[in-house]
Amino acid sequence: MLLFYATRDGQSRRIAERIAARLADRGIDAPSRDLADAFPVPADFAAAPLVAVVAAVRYGRHLPEAERLLATYRELLARAPLVFVSVNLAARKSGKDTVAGNQYLRKLLARHRLKPALATAVAGRIDYPRYRWRDRQMIRLIMMMTGGPTDPQTCVEFTAWPAVDAIAARIADLHGCAGNRSENPDSRPA
Ligand SMILES: Cc1cc2nc3c(=O)[nH]c(=O)nc-3n(C[C@H](O)[C@H](O)[C@H](O)COP(=O)(O)O)c2cc1C
Numbered sequence: 001m002l003l004f005y006a007t008r009d010g011q012s013r014r015i016a017e018r019i020a021a022r023l024a025d026r027g028i029d030a031p032s033r034d035l036a037d038a039f040p041v042p043a044d045f046a047a048a049p050l051v052a053v054v055a056a057v058r059y060g061r062h063l064p065e066a067e068r069l070l071a072t073y074r075e076l077l078a079r080a081p082l083v084f085v086s087v088n089l090a091a092r093k094s095g096k097d098t099v100a101g102n103q104y105l106r107k108l109l110a111r112h113r114l115k116p117a118l119a120t121a122v123a124g125r126i127d128y129p130r131y132r133w134r135d136r137q138m139i140r141l142i143m144m145m146t147g148g149p150t151d152p153q154t155c156v157e158f159t160a161w162p163a164v165d166a167i168a169a170r171i172a173d174l175h176g177c178a179g180n181r182s183e184n185p186d187s188r189p190a
Contacts, residue, residue, distance in 0.1 A: 022168030
């Protein structure tokens with residue numbers, strides 16, 4: 001199966017690597033690949049039983065390479081079931097991990113007119129000292145409005161690793177189903 005990530009600060013890579021490790025525990029070989037380094041060709045989609053993407057949100061949008069992957073997936077009318085994991089800070093709040101509850105996920109899937117077999121959001125990380133001044137101020141402002149940390153020295157990981165493990169388990173189940181059927185209606189374009 002194909003497992004991609006789109007990241008700028010590394011948290012989506014860590015999440016994708018954790019999913020890859022849990023899948024490996026179940027005997028599924030799915031090394032995580034950076035979409036910025038290796039964008040798949042159409043033949044990759046045709047051969048894969050499942051396509052999974054872990055992608056970060058910046059300023060309200062998922063990273064461009066993740067948007068491009070979804071556009072390509074749809075253009076190719078790929079048959080492989082799709083899994084999309086959005087990484088953002090809104091998801092640190094209860095109920096914001098679903099398509100209905102997470103505006104980034106909801107808008108992205110509506111824009112691409114896709115209905116993945118699994119779509120979910122996972123909380124990312126804040127690392128203020130690492131950010132450029134403008135980004136730091138913007139994220140602090142968003143955190144001030146949403147009740148999060150604003151101390152410019154803050155470095156905090158919100159990612160719930162048990163939730164990531166649960167996502168990996170669901171991917172493993174989908175992978176098993178995909179291997180057992182020739183067509184996968186679950187994630188056809190909506
Ligand atoms: C410049 C910048 C903009 C961000 N914009 C948003 C945003 O609009 N909404 C949100 O929920 N999180 C936002 N975040 C938080 C990121 O989604 C979070 O830090 C995530 O862990 C980043 O993933 P990455 O480490 O894989 O790049 C932003 C972070 C940065 C640095």
